[in-house]
Amino acid sequence: MTTTAAGASPLAPAWLTLPEDQARLEAKLWAEDVERGDDGVLQIDGVSVTELAQQYGTPLFVVSERDFRARARIFRTAFDDAFRELCGGVDVFYAGKSFLCTEVAHWVREEGLGLDTCSGGELAVALRAGMPGHRLGLHGNNKSAAEITRAIDADLGRIVVDSLQEVALVGDLAVQRGRIANVMIRLTPGVHAHTHEFIATAHEDQKFGLSLAADATTEPAVGQGPGDDGGTSPAHRAVANALAHPGINLLGVHCHIGSQIFEPEGFELAAQRLLGFLAAVRDRHGVELPELDLGGGYGIAYTEADEPRPPAEIARAMAGVVGSTCRELGLAVPRISIEPGRAIVGPTTFTLYTAGTTKTVRVDSAGSEQGQAVPATHPRRYVSVDGGMSDNARPVLYGADYSAVLASRPPEAAPVLSRVVGKHCESGDIVVRDAYLPEDTGAGDLLAVPGTGAYCWVLASNYNYLTRPPVIAVADGAARLIVRGETEDDLFRRDVQREPATDPGDAHP
Ligand SMILES: *Cc1c(COP(=O)(O)O)cnc(C)c1O
Numbered sequence: 001m002t003t004t005a006a007g008a009s010p011l012a013p014a015w016l017t018l019p020e021d022q023a024r025l026e027a028k029l030w031a032e033d034v035e036r037g038d039d040g041v042l043q044i045d046g047v048s049v050t051e052l053a054q055q056y057g058t059p060l061f062v063v064s065e066r067d068f069r070a071r072a073r074i075f076r077t078a079f080d081d082a083f084r085e086l087c088g089g090v091d092v093f094y095a096g097k098s099f100l101c102t103e104v105a106h107w108v109r110e111e112g113l114g115l116d117t118c119s120g121g122e123l124a125v126a127l128r129a130g131m132p133g134h135r136l137g138l139h140g141n142n143k144s145a146a147e148i149t150r151a152i153d154a155d156l157g158r159i160v161v162d163s164l165q166e167v168a169l170v171g172d173l174a175v176q177r178g179r180i181a182n183v184m185i186r187l188t189p190g191v192h193a194h195t196h197e198f199i200a201t202a203h204e205d206q207k208f209g210l211s212l213a214a215d216a217t218t219e220p221a222v223g224q225g226p227g228d229d230g231g232t233s234p235a236h237r238a239v240a241n242a243l244a245h246p247g248i249n250l251l252g253v254h255c256h257i258g259s260q261i262f263e264p265e266g267f268e269l270a271a272q273r274l275l276g277f278l279a280a281v282r283d284r285h286g287v288e289l290p291e292l293d294l295g296g297g298y299g300i301a302y303t304e305a306d307e308p309r310p311p312a313e314i315a316r317a318m319a320g321v322v323g324s325t326c327r328e329l330g331l332a333v334p335r336i337s338i339e340p341g342r343a344i345v346g347p348t349t350f351t352l353y354t355a356g357t358t359k360t361v362r363v364d365s366a367g368s369e370q371g372q373a374v375p376a377t378h379p380r381r382y383v384s385v386d387g388g389m390s391d392n393a394r395p396v397l398y399g400a401d402y403s404a405v406l407a408s409r410p411p412e413a414a415p416v417l418s419r420v421v422g423k424h425c426e427s428g429d430i431v432v433r434d435a436y437l438p439e440d441t442g443a444g445d446l447l448a449v450p451g452t453g454a455y456c457w458v459l460a461s462n463y464n465y466l467t468r469p470p471v472i473a474v475a476d477g478a479a480r481l482i483v484r485g486e487t488e489d490d491l492f493r494r495d496v497q498r499e500p501a502t503d504p505g506d507a508h509p
Helices: 049-056 065-087 102-110 120-128 145-153 164-176 234-244 265-285 311-329 342-348 394-398 488-492
Strands: 034-036 042-044 060-064 090-095 114-117 136-138 158-161 181-188 191-194 197-200 248-254 291-293 335-338 349-364 377-385 415-421 430-438 446-450 471-475 478-483
Touching: 042 049, 049 060, 049 349, 049 446, 049 478, 060 065, 060 342, 065 090, 065 102, 065 311, 065 335, 065 342, 065 471, 090 342, 102 114, 102 120, 102 478, 114 120, 120 136, 120 145, 136 145, 145 158, 145 164, 158 164, 164 181, 164 234, 164 248, 181 234, 191 265, 197 265, 234 248, 234 265, 248 265, 265 291, 265 311, 342 349, 377 430, 394 430, 430 446
Parallel strands: 060 471, 090 114, 090 335, 114 136, 136 158, 158 181, 181 248, 248 291, 291 335, 377 415
Antiparallel strands: 034 042, 060 349, 191 197, 349 377, 349 446, 415 430, 471 478
């Protein structure tokens, strides 16, 4: 007897294909050492997820140390190779905000990368791991004096200043400490890249960085060159002030145009605009600033539909544009740096959940034909797991898509359109909006969601008083805890508890 294959659901988004072989893993979504064992159970470097779940519980963040190190190295070598002839190579700063703990900071240091932080707390983690100050950066649009002082005292490689006030604050604090701060100035090049396209504008409407555009109140000077606004832009004033400040060693300029970017064009345009600015600085101030940071934002695959470019391809495209623009402007090629976060850590990690309650609802198919009295309804299966928006806020925050597979046994039942949801008191608490999962997926099964290395654990919360999950690293066929999970005691750690009042009304008669 043949069962009627459930078939593709009309409710599924166009990009989602009905899997022909549910056991197959889409390679681009997973760390390199994740595979299905002969028993059909997902394993990482030979360690099965059922063992991991038994030992550490779920939800669980599972990081492949080898994959992290490999991706860090790929960024370093791809960009070094592409830029070697132009400027000797590229400095890669891992963006710690995407995922950071002391163990990961050790990996970053050992792989020869720098590390970017954007708060005193992130800086503390990096320093605790023994990261030398000269390999650290500090970002932020509203750094406190305490954060800046700490950065100055640690002799940071770069403090990326974000406003005219901050130029003065950093310089003055450095003078007070008897030091000179290494500074880059964050500019807004008017390029916003988002995944498949970018938009270019002259003016910026966002909180980060200093504008390249001339002050609206000031007439442009006659005969100004590219990137030259006659010195009236906030960017030019910041450079002038930084160059004049005895507490500041001005290294260069910085931009970060967005995140989850697949195509190189946005980076290329930003590089052109910033190089134009560096040429204008040379013409106006007689200095060629030695460094240019082009930020992070390199995209990864969260679903089968995402097709990120290999780092080497993006690096070559960017090097081509940097080289030709510098030649046109007669500018010595500055030392380039980049700041990938997501693209290094994102694919190294999956989250392991245990499934619980399931239910199937029937949903009207969108756009029913005219004249059709009763629109057709189609099943959507809800599979609830033991975590949710407290360990992955990205679907709620950005409508982010993810993928999921049945991990603890071979997926044999017919695939049905499913929605993996969390256990929080929000109907928006979705982990994976659309995935085909075997129709018998249910209580006790383990589900694995790949691509959760970046911006998941760091955004975790205790919403509904759930405990935040542990993070384990797998390397050389063994798992070890790198961040322990919270316990119920942790939930009370900051709660200032008082003795219960003795209210006679509380007593039972
Ligand atoms: C967030 C951020 C990054 C990293 O972005 P990814 O998309 O994770 O690569 C780099 N630089 C700055 C300034 C950032 O704010």
